[in-house]
Amino acid sequence: MPTRGVFVSEEASLLANLIENNVEINNSCGGNGTCGTCLIQVIEGLHYFSEVEELEAEIKRDRGFEENERLSCQSFIKGKVTIKIP
Numbered sequence: 001m002p003t004r005g006v007f008v009s010e011e012a013s014l015l016a017n018l019i020e021n022n023v024e025i026n027n028s029c030g031g032n033g034t035c036g037t038c039l040i041q042v043i044e045g046l047h048y049f050s051e052v053e054e055l056e057a058e059i060k061r062d063r064g065f066e067e068n069e070r071l072s073c074q075s076f077i078k079g080k081v082t083i084k085i086p
């Protein structure tokens with residue numbers, strides 16, 4: 001699996017940062033938090049992610065996502081993290 005490092009802005013969602021850095025990631029609903037296709041797995045640095053808000057919590061609950069799985073469109077990060085795009 002290819003790996004790469006990117007610098008991200010805390011002001012934009014993780015999804016927006018990934019797209020800005022030409023990282024391929026699904027986002028069927030365009031970042032509105034409704035499709036679940038922008039799912040990422042957090043390998044390291046979960047504590048640097050923004051809190052899970054209600055919209056994301058509902059999708060996580062409905063689809064049985066693990067605690068370390070986040071919607072990148074609903075996530076903002078404030079430190080060094082390692083993620084995997086499934």
Ligand code: FES
Binds near residue numbers: 036038
């Ligand atoms: S892009 Fe649809 S939930 Fe994130």
